[in-house]
Amino acid sequence: MRKLSYYIASTVDGCIAAPDGAADFFPWDGDHNAVMTAEYPETLPTHVAAAVGLPTPEPRHFDTVVMGRGTYDVVLEEGFPSPYAHLRQYVFSTGLERQHPDVEIVSGDPVAKVRELKAQEGKGIWLCGGGNLAGVLREEIDELLVKIYPIVAGAGIRLFDGEFRATGFRLAAHRVFDSGMVFMTYRRL
Ligand SMILES: NC(=O)c1ccc[n+]([C@@H]2O[C@H](COP(=O)([O-])OP(=O)(O)OC[C@H]3O[C@@H](n4cnc5c(N)ncnc54)[C@H](OP(=O)(O)O)[C@@H]3O)[C@@H](O)[C@H]2O)c1
Numbered sequence: 001m002r003k004l005s006y007y008i009a010s011t012v013d014g015c016i017a018a019p020d021g022a023a024d025f026f027p028w029d030g031d032h033n034a035v036m037t038a039e040y041p042e043t044l045p046t047h048v049a050a051a052v053g054l055p056t057p058e059p060r061h062f063d064t065v066v067m068g069r070g071t072y073d074v075v076l077e078e079g080f081p082s083p084y085a086h087l088r089q090y091v092f093s094t095g096l097e098r099q100h101p102d103v104e105i106v107s108g109d110p111v112a113k114v115r116e117l118k119a120q121e122g123k124g125i126w127l128c129g130g131g132n133l134a135g136v137l138r139e140e141i142d143e144l145l146v147k148i149y150p151i152v153a154g155a156g157i158r159l160f161d162g163e164f165r166a167t168g169f170r171l172a173a174h175r176v177f178d179s180g181m182v183f184m185t186y187r188r189l
Contacts, residue, residue, distance in 0.1 A: 002118045005062065006127040006134055007043055007145040008159065015156030016131055021074060026149055030179025036147070043126065045075065046085040057086050062126035064117060066110075068133030069093035070157075072103075087126070090117075092133055114140045135162035142188050144169060150180035 009026045010016055017023040037044060041057040049057050065087045072091040075083040081100035082089065089103040092110045099105075106113050114137060117125055127137060134141070138160060146159075169186035176182050 002064075002120065002122060002125055003142040004066075004114055004118065004125045004127055004137065004140050005143040005145055006141050007040065007062075007147075008127075008129055008134075009147045009149060010159050011149060011151040011153040011156070013152050013154070014159045015153035016129060016159055017157040018153065019155050019157070021070065021157065023074075025151065025153075026147075027179065027181075030177060030181065032147070032177040032179050032181040032183070035175075035177070036183070040145075042084070042087060043128075045080065045083045047080050047083070059087060059123055061124050062087060063123040064088040064090070064125045065128050066090045066092065066114065066117070066125060066133070066137075067128040068130050069096050070132060071129040072096070084128075092136075110136050111140055131158045132161045135160045138162060138167070143172075144184070144186040146184045146186070148182045148184060 008016055009023065018025065040061060042059045042062050044054070044057050046056060049055070065084045069091060072093070076099060082102045085102060090106050090113065091103055092106050094107050096105050110133060114125065127134060127141065168189050170189050171184070172187045173185040174182060
């Protein structure tokens with residue numbers, strides 16, 4: 001059975017974006033960059049890899065990405081309707097029409113779709129964001145891969161939407177960078 005991993009950048013106070021959806025305040029520069037890019041190359045958008053002179057990312061941990069419409073809207077507005085062309089791409093939305101032949105729009109139940117994907121052969125499934133979809137898929141998340149930056153946002157889009165329900169995870173690994181970013185791997189208990 002394949003795993004669903006929520007790999008995401010967060011502030012210390014659990015925000016993944018500003019209230020207006022911008023996430024460009026997470027610093028690119030620092031010693032974390034080369035390490036994370038080497039370890040999780042497939043999380044780099046295809047066009048970003050090309051722009052910085054890197055080859056098309058190889059699927060290392062994940063061969064599939066799932067995201068909510070809010071997350072997809074950001075790259076659509078930037079003019080990239082197939083942001084992770086090196087992965088199988090699914091966008092959850094009840095209203096959006098297909099924008100690119102390589103990106104499937106799923107209007108049905110995200111939990112059912114993720115269970116269907118988990119039952120298929122292959123590498124892991126990356127939950128790219130955002131907090132709204134993560135809240136819906138919370139019980140299906142096997143692994144949290146959280147890049148915690150030394151930033152307090154005060155307000156913004158949260159790591160998880162939803163109601164209060166304290167759920168414990170097991171710390172499986174951690175790595176601290178000189179930049180102040182701490183990469184935490186938590187697995188479902
Ligand atoms: N820090 C990071 O690493 C990172 C990574 C990714 C994204 N982000 C940020 O996250 C923000 C977006 O997060 P978000 O929480 O606002 O939105 P989101 O989770 O990306 O998307 C929410 C949308 O997903 C669809 N959806 C949710 N539940 C559904 C269901 N049960 N069935 C079908 N579709 C469903 C709905 O689209 P419809 O309304 O069309 O039905 C909903 O409006 C962006 O601003 C982005 O910058 C940050």
